């Protein structure tokens with residue numbers, strides 16, 4: 001018995017160490033272009049660190065049991081199962097404890113951080129409609145119907161007022177790690193601060209993508225996104241105004 005436990009423990013420690021090192025050193029995330037994205041990625045990283053030892057323990061025990069305790073021939077039924085109340089209680093206590101821990105951290109603490117957004121410097125109204133986005137920048141008197149791209153100044157706190165004219169859509173920016181439903185007859189706010197210059201042509205994570213199935217044009221319902229220096233943003237706005 002102790003030999004089995006020794007082998008399983010050794011394999012578990014090795015596999016856990018390897019995977020934890022991979023997660024700590026390999027960047028598995030797409031580009032993070034907003035302050036909120038860093039919060040989300042940190043939360044994801046914490047969950048990975050906590051989940052790996054549980055995952056590897058389950059995998060190691062299953063694989064070891066399959067190899068070591070399998071039947072040796074067609075008539076052999078293999079080793080019998082025996083109940084072990086102590087193991088069951090320990091397993092439930094540890095996994096329940098981990099689950100409760102992540103509800104508070106990064107769960108509730110992360111939500112609180114996301115909710116403590118700065119006062120918006122830039123207001124944008126976005127109207128979702130099958131199958132495009134209408135965007136207006138009320139501070140600049142700019143309205144773009146069926147917008148194909150959206151410019152944002154880096155470093156400025158943005159508030160998006162989001163609504164829909166027909167069905168439920170969802171405003172999703174992968175590079176910001178944020179998603180908010182656009183619901184007819186209702187205005188939902190979304191807050192973010194872009195902090196990394198970039199655009200769709202360089203990295204397709206810079207896009208606004210509809211993330212709620214809304215009809216046949218759903219997959220094509222997207223806008224290119226560009227996060228630019230504030231002076232370039234002003235130039236873009238001036239250019240749009242000149243064309244209108």
Ligand SMILES: [Cu+2]
Nearest residue numbers: 210212214218
């Ligand atoms: Cu959609």
